[in-house]
Amino acid sequence: MILGKVSELIGNTPMLGIDVPDTNARLLLKIEKNNPGGSIKDRMARNMVLAALKSGRLKPGGVVVESSSGNTGIGLAMAAVEFGLQFIAVVDHHAAQDKIAVMKALGADVRFVAGNYREDEVAVVERQRMAAELATQIPGAVFMNQSDNAANAGGYSDFVRETIAQAHGTIGAYVGCVGTGGSMTGIARGLKVHDPETVTVGVEPAGSIVFGHPGYPYYQSGTGTPAGDTVGLVLDYSCIDLGVQVTDSQAFETARYVARNLALLVGGSTGGAIFKALELIHAGVLTGNVVVPIADGGEKYLHTVFNEQWLQERGLLDPNVGAQLDTWLGKTQWLESSSAPLQLSVA
Structure with a gap:
């Protein structure tokens, strides 16, 4: 099939199945980093722009303004190109440099918030304030405000449809990261409509x-x-059955582990979701097909999450995480028996 627009490449992402030894569960990784902008946020970014255009809030040739740590900004930059809009991304020092570079490459006007912040401090409040202010100062500008925008959650209906089809209608659980809550809400609601027993x-x-x-x-x-x-x-x-926390070390070490053992580069937050999914599977909390989205790829974090010196300088290295993952995924038994460590399949 030959497509006519880059936005038509959004969705229909593949799914990788991983058997989890000694449990009644299978991990299903939906590879959202295969979207053209490299993340799950491509889906909702385009949906927010479409909703704003259809409602008349955003006019042709107008300006989209949004506070973003990068992935939503990349999705909005792509949508701006498609619909002939301008895009201003308001970011802080916490945004990965590679994400900022991608936004600029797509023609976005990137604005940094002012102020002195710690390296591990996210300046979301100031980003949102600045984005809202810019939208009032620029003629034809609209602040997308993804945190409060209903079209955010509404952008994941295709994700739900695809996931149900790929899992042949049987989903025991869904484990996803919560930021603005748009993906978690949209996906959890949809999966529970399909099967109220799905644990989110x-x-x-x-x-x-x-x-x-x-x-x-x-x-x-x-x-x-x-x-x-x-x-x-x-x-x-x-629509969320259980809310859990994951440490930076657990998240980043899991992302590094997945790269070295599955040859799959995933982002740091995705590493956290995989770690907690495996933890809950082995605790007997989650069973059946357990879906985790690969929200974005590790390619955007090569200078941080995948840089051992960067991790060491910040005290984020923890070899105990890798040892725990070896146990959960049966690698210890594999080393002893010389049989395959992981059973993989593509749905």
Whole structure:
């Protein structure tokens, strides 16, 4: 099939199955990094722009303004090109440099917030304030405000449809990261309409306040809600069965483990979701087909998550995580028996 627009490449991402030894579960990784912008956020970014254009809030030739740590910004930059719009991305120092470079390559106007922030401090509040202010100052500009935008959650209906088809209608659980809550809400709602018994698990960084824990700085990018910010209106707690936290070390070491053992580069927050999914599987909390989206790829974090010196300087290395993953995925038994460590299949 020959397609006519880059946006038509969004969706229909493949799924990788991983058997989890000594459990009644199978991990299904939906490879959302295969979207043209490299992340799951391509889906909702285009949906927010389409909704704004259809409602008349955004006019042809107008300006889209959004606060982003990178992935949503890349998706909006792509949509702006397709629909003949301008895009201004408001970012802070926490955004990965490779994401900023991609946005600029797509023609985005990238604006940095002012102020002195710790390296592990996310300046979401200032980003949103600045984005909202810019939208009032620029003629024809609209602040997308993904945290409170209903079209955010509404952008994941195709993800749900694809996942149900790939899993042949049987999904025991879904484990995903919670940032604005758009993907978690849209996907969890859809899966529960299909099967109310599907267990939905939201994963946030330790230090995030989404599930009521004390807030403190963290390094995971594009996920969680930092102290001082408020949880977005788009997040629907009623469709989340369990909210859990993952440390930076658990998340980043898992991403590195997946790269070295599956040859799959995943982002740091995705590493956290995989770690918690395996932990809950081995605790007997999750069974059956357990879906985890590869929200974005590790290619955007080669200078951080996959840089051992960067991790060491910040005290983020933890060899115990790899040892735990060896046990959970049966690699220890494989080394002893010389049989295949992991059973993989593509759906």
